[in-house]
Amino acid sequence: xxxxxxxxxxxxxxxxxxxxxxxxxxxxxxxxxxxxxxxxxxxxxxxxxxxxxxxxxxxxxxxxxxxxxxxxxxxxxxxxxxxxxxxxxxxxxxxxxxxxxxxxxxxxxxxx
Amino acid sequence: xxxxxxxxxxxxxxxxxxxxxxxxxxxxxxxxxxxxxxxxxxxxxxxxxxxxxxxxxxxxxxxxxxxxxxxxxxxxxxxxxxxxxxxxxxxxxxxxxxxxxxxxxxxxxxxx
Numbered sequence: 500x501x502x503x504x505x506x507x508x509x510x511x512x513x514x515x516x517x518x519x520x521x522x523x524x525x526x527x528x529x530x531x532x533x534x535x536x537x538x539x540x541x542x543x544x545x546x547x548x549x550x551x552x553x554x555x556x557x558x559x560x561x562x563x564x565x566x567x568x569x570x571x572x573x574x575x576x577x578x579x580x581x582x583x584x585x586x587x588x589x590x591x592x593x594x595x596x597x598x599x600x601x602x603x604x605x606x607x608x609x610x611x
Numbered sequence: 612x613x614x615x616x617x618x619x620x621x622x623x624x625x626x627x628x629x630x631x632x633x634x635x636x637x638x639x640x641x642x643x644x645x646x647x648x649x650x651x652x653x654x655x656x657x658x659x660x661x662x663x664x665x666x667x668x669x670x671x672x673x674x675x676x677x678x679x680x681x682x683x684x685x686x687x688x689x690x691x692x693x694x695x696x697x698x699x700x701x702x703x704x705x706x707x708x709x710x711x712x713x714x715x716x717x718x719x720x721x722x723x
Contacts, residue, residue, distance in 0.1 A: 540651040543693040547678045551691075562674040564697070566659045579663075581655040585676070 501528045503586075508534035508542045516545045521553045524589045529560065532585040535567055539583045546585045560586040613640045615698075620646035620654045628657045633665045636701045641672065644697040647679055651695045658697045672698040 504523035508516055520530045534542035550557040562585050569578040616635035620628055632642045646654035662669040674697050681690040 537649075537652050539655050540649050540693065543651050543676050543695060546676060547691075547693045551678060559676065562676065564655050564658060564671065564674065566663060579659075581652065581659045583655060 501526065503529045503531055505531045505533060506545075508532055508538045508545060510538075513541055513544055513548070516541070517548050517553060520545055520549045520587060524549070524554045524557055524587065527589055529586060529588040532587065533582070535582045536580045539581060542583055542585055546587055549587060554589070556590045557587050558590050560588040562586075613638065615641045615643055617643045617645060618657075620644055620650045620657060622650075625653055625656055625660065628653070629660050629665060632657055632661045632699060636661070636666045636669050636699065639701055641698060641700040644699065645694070647694045648692045651693060654695055654697055658699055661699060666701070668702050669699050670702045672700040674698075 504520075506516055506519050516532075520532065523530050532542045532545055546559060550559070562583065565582045565584075567580045567582045569580050571577050616632075618628055618631050628644075632644065635642050644654045644657055658671060662671070674695065677694045677696075679692045679694045681692050683689050
């Protein structure tokens with residue numbers, strides 16, 4: 500069982516994260532998109548673009564939201580920041596995996 | 612069964628929506644928070660603030676994401692906008708509901 504890939508969504512362009520999500524899916528791995536605060540909207544964009552344009556066999560396995568209690572801001576009070584975790588899983592075995600079967604049985608002989 | 616309340620999350624301050632979410636929960640109704648684009652982060656904030664500060668008996672029942680194909684923008688191509696729907700349900704029956712049971716059975720008689 501391959502390990503899940505974690506993609507932390509931040510300030511980079513959306514397509515960077517779409518690529519970072521598509522690659523592990525191509526290897527048959529599940530991807531967990533993690534984002535906080537304003538990046539939450541971007542994480543949803545990434546999941547949607549990935550499964551609608553780049554990896555049609557992917558499905559949203561789960562979505563969880565939470566609150567992250569951050570460092571105290573300037574006024575000394577702790578900051579609460581919302582978080583999201585979107586788990587995207589490949590629903591079909593990738594090409595590499597199915598290709599593991601030998602294309603020709605070793606016992607087969609050319610009869611001509 | 613009371614009807615679900617729908618809260619459309621837009622440009623107003625977060626606390627307006629927190630109140631709009633808390634009120635139906637107090638009546639024992641389930642609330643569906645709907646948001647698009649950048650308001651998605653705000654919808655998650657609203658769900659988290661509501662269940663952590665204002666209605667501790669609420670739970671996230673489901674979270675769904677999708678894509679809304681909008682009007683074509685200036686360049687004539689359709690716009691794709693991500694969407695989210697967060698369903699928040701009261702986990703405890705409200706006071707009004709449990710009070711529906713008659714406090715005294717009609718067949719009961721005062722024997723004294």
